[in-house]
Amino acid sequence: MSLMRSELHFSNVSFCSVCQVPVAEGKSVQHTVDVLHKKLEQMGSVKQGSFCVDCETYHATNVSGQPSKLLYVMHNSETPRSCMALYEGGPCIVADANFDVLMVKLKSHFQNAKGHKVECRGSRYRYCDFLIKVGTVTMSSSARGISVEVEYCPCVVPGDCWNLMKEFMQSFLGPSVPELPSVFATKPEGLFAQAEIVDTMTQYLELFNKLRKSQIPGSNVR
Amino acid sequence: MADVVNVGVNLEAFSHAISGIQALRSSVSRVFEFLKDGMKNRETLEGREKQFIAEFQDNLQAVNRDLNELERLSGLVGRPSESHPLHNSGLLSLDPVQDKTPLYSQLLQAYKWSNKLQYHAGLASSLLNQQSLKRSANQMGASAKRRPKVQPSTLVLPPQYVDDVISRIGRMFPDMTIELFRPNGTSAVLLVTLGKVFKALLVMRSLFIDRTLVRGYNENNYNEDGKLDIWTKSKYQVFQKVTDHASTALLHYQLPQMPDVVVRSFMTWLRSYIKLFQSPCQRCGRFLQDGLPPTWRDFRTLEAFHDTCRM
Numbered sequence: 025m026s027l028m029r030s031e032l033h034f035s036n037v038s039f040c041s042v043c044q045v046p047v048a049e050g051k052s053v054q055h056t057v058d059v060l061h062k063k064l065e066q067m068g069s070v071k072q073g074s075f076c077v078d079c080e081t082y083h084a085t086n087v088s089g090q091p092s093k094l095l096y097v098m099h100n101s102e103t104p105r106s107c108m109a110l111y112e113g114g115p116c117i118v119a120d121a122n123f124d125v126l127m128v129k130l131k132s133h134f135q136n137a138k139g140h141k142v143e144c145r146g147s148r149y150r151y152c153d154f155l156i157k158v159g160t161v162t163m164s165s166s167a168r169g170i171s172v173e174v175e176y177c178p179c180v181v182p183g184d185c186w187n188l189m190k191e192f193m194q195s196f197l198g199p200s201v202p203e204l205p206s207v208f209a210t211k212p213e214g215l216f217a218q219a220e221i222v223d224t225m226t227q228y229l230e231l232f233n234k235l236r237k238s239q240i241p242g243s244n245v246r
Numbered sequence: 247m248a249d250v251v252n253v254g255v256n257l258e259a260f261s262h263a264i265s266g267i268q269a270l271r272s273s274v275s276r277v278f279e280f281l282k283d284g285m286k287n288r289e290t291l292e293g294r295e296k297q298f299i300a301e302f303q304d305n306l307q308a309v310n311r312d313l314n315e316l317e318r319l320s321g322l323v324g325r326p327s328e329s330h331p332l333h334n335s336g337l338l339s340l341d342p343v344q345d346k347t348p349l350y351s352q353l354l355q356a357y358k359w360s361n362k363l364q365y366h367a368g369l370a371s372s373l374l375n376q377q378s379l380k381r382s383a384n385q386m387g388a389s390a391k392r393r394p395k396v397q398p399s400t401l402v403l404p405p406q407y408v409d410d411v412i413s414r415i416g417r418m419f420p421d422m423t424i425e426l427f428r429p430n431g432t433s434a435v436l437l438v439t440l441g442k443v444f445k446a447l448l449v450m451r452s453l454f455i456d457r458t459l460v461r462g463y464n465e466n467n468y469n470e471d472g473k474l475d476i477w478t479k480s481k482y483q484v485f486q487k488v489t490d491h492a493s494t495a496l497l498h499y500q501l502p503q504m505p506d507v508v509v510r511s512f513m514t515w516l517r518s519y520i521k522l523f524q525s526p527c528q529r530c531g532r533f534l535q536d537g538l539p540p541t542w543r544d545f546r547t548l549e550a551f552h553d554t555c556r557m
């Protein structure tokens with residue numbers, strides 16, 4: 025089994041921005057998602073199938089009794105033959121999809137944190153050269169929030185098209201558009217490093233962790 | 247409408263002339279019929295020959311007579327008037343069933359159009375001649391001379407010279423990498439990589455850029471068999487638009503005597519796309535219009551505009 029992969033789309037991935045969209049006051053998650061879909065369709069976006077991003081959490085067991093680090097294993101339906109493993113505060117690898125089998129074999133070192141599985145499912149929309157994914161984030165079968173991923177497919181450098189992207193997101197998310205994802209800002213080459221698939225997954229992971237910590241808004245659970 | 251009257255008078259002569267032609271045809275065929283049958287049986291050989299020659303002469307005289315008659319008749323028919331602007335086609339107007347066969351009015355219409363076309367083509371040709379920078383300037387003389395068969399000498403430059411010019415231009419633009427390929431004989435294909443923005447294929451003929459195709463930085467420029475793909479257009483709308491504009495630029499930058507200057511000017515223009523995703527439109531100030539960034543670059547100022555915001 026090869027852990028490191030050289031699939032074409034990994035080296036040539038375009039710039040993605042993932043952000044959380046607040047659920048409208050007193051409305052359900054589904055209602056807010058419907059409103060977003062409607063806005064996108066009014067702009068002339070075309071629905072193109074669906075997508076899914078999931079994340080499993082593992083505890084690294086250690087003998088010394090120190091607080092253990094976490095390992096996140098993620099899948100993205102955009103790259104169905106691959107699996108991403110992100111080590112908390114450390115390296116990440118892109119591996120074959122059967123990396124999951126390896127994790128089972130390694131269960132003496134990494135323990136699956138049951139009930140920590142996060143899933144994000146939703147629809148894909150295409151508008152000109154943009155790809156927009158509106159997803160509902162679910163943790164232990166309760167909807168916890170909404171994600172919006174926007175990808176500007178022709179551009180590989182985040183710093184090149186961030187302003188353009190912001191203008192686009194404002195056109196359907198309104199003025200409350202997020203700042204440039206921190207994953208890009210913390211790279212040594214700065215904004216002008218080429219985007220990678222891991223950047224997208226890191227953004228999803230940050231969003232998942234943020235939602236996990238937030239209180240369950242009672243009225244929003246569906 | 248003098249023609250109508252004129253022709254009307256000669257109608258009888260026409261019908262006579264037609265029967266004259268028929269008579270001539272039948273007398274000529276009689277001659278050959280007779281020759282084919284050969285000599286008839288007679289008591290003596292002498293008699294046979296005599297009879298044959300006499301009949302043959304009769305037949306030939308008949309042909310002669312009919313021919314003379316036809317010549318006389320054709321004199322009567324006379325020449326159709328040449329005063330009509332459309333010459334013989336004016337006779338079409340005599341067709342009594344105008345409504346069913348509007349040939350004549352259609353003909354007049356076509357004639358008017360072709361006159362206009364010729365006039366405008368003449369104007370265009372003289373205008374183009376004043377712009378000696380254009381590529382076809384010396385081929386479109388107002389005089390009806392034929393295009394010169396000889397190719398301009400700049401089309402047969404040695405490949406080494408082309409290589410030198412291209413590598414010199416490549417050194418002028420540090421944010422552009424130019425790779426040169428010769429997949430089919432001496433003609434070069436350039437693969438220009440502009441920063442991390444796009445890759446442009448330029449198909450050359452000597453030092454002239456014949457065709458251009460712009461694709462994304464993350465798009466594939468090779469076929470499955472590893473050859474340069476010079477046909478498949480980009481899957482991104484933004485680069486399809488840039489390809490269109492680059493093709494327009496190829497027509498704009500023309501200077502047949504100095505092709506290396508043309509390549510340099512084109513590359514300077516192409517380089518202005520380095521900020522394709524970063525420059526707002528100089529007219530409306532926005533980044534996007536219908537989902538596209540400003541894809542047009544002014545040929546002189548190199549300023550960025552949306553396709554619909556230019557001019």
Ligand SMILES: [Zn+2]
Pocket residue numbers: 527528529530531532535540551552555
């Ligand atoms: Zn504009």
